[in-house]
Amino acid sequence: MSERGPRTRARQFNSEGAPAFFAKESAFFAKELDLPPPIWWGVIDTHRSDVSGTPGSREVVVVVYQRYFERVTRFVDFSIKLAVIDELMYGDSPKLAPWSLEDTLEARGFDGDLWEYSFDNYRDQVMPEARTYFESLELSADLLGGVEQLIFDGGCQVYLECCPHWDGESDQFDVASLDDLHLLPNLKRVIGADRLAPQLQAFLRSRGIELID
Template sequence: MAAFKDFNFKLAVIEVLMYRRELLAPAFDLDARMRERGIGIPAAYVLENDLDDEVLDESRAFFEDLVIGDEHLAEVETLCFDAGLEVYRHCAPAWDGEDDLFDIRSLDDLALLPNLRRVTAVAAGVHVAPGKWETFAARGVEAS
């Protein structure tokens, strides 16, 4: 059982496994969960309640508690660090991408992904880990 050190790195992995490849199912659906509580538009709710610059507690708890087995981690060959990931909408539905809410600050979790070969949106995305280019190169991971 993998233990991630960087929550935001884990979210990038979840993007691949849950929302792109649908290997982690059922997918977390913040809209459906909020509708069950009588909240029709999650983005409007977070704006009205001044929650637009944080990960909602419900989302954080779900994703932090989500166990990702080694067999699924081995399926990750490509990661994207773009600010427009689907998983971010399920964490902070009104996030505008203009702050550091989802910045990835550490690459310690790369060791959890034995088959990672490529990362994208490193320069323009939410990736601010120091020495990122050198770290990817040392691991033989193509970065763009």
């Protein structure tokens, strides 16, 4: 087998387009992929395979999934992420399959009134099932690059999935910061901007983003 490094031996490995890199088991390190240290662990799957055709020879097939090359992002402000999810999942041109709190609970045997259950047990809170799902939902840079508007409105579907009894008036979904704005390079407008604090509105204006009350 050639001693060439994994970078020169890249080829398509599976139907998802994940690039596979082949290297001697004793010689391969994650650093050779130039991956940032925080995502080395849990990103790489290793599989032993006799791919060379030589009896007794073993190589390590290292698959770095395509989604990590798409730069999966992390949000600082959960409320900003929810607004982005509402646009991508429940907007006029959805890019993600919708998630339903009701369907999730029914699959676990729940058959009561969702509004009452939410109000009685999670007043002024995000339902734990919704928080777990939306916080862990990975949004690639490609998806975020397609977001041109955000809507902050009490009737947004994502809020109803988080808190079915929410009346749209309390501050539990208020945006605290715009530190995530760099994740939305093509954002052009914000609808319902009057729900944002004045300093946040001023910051958006300074970036040339249209504000619509």
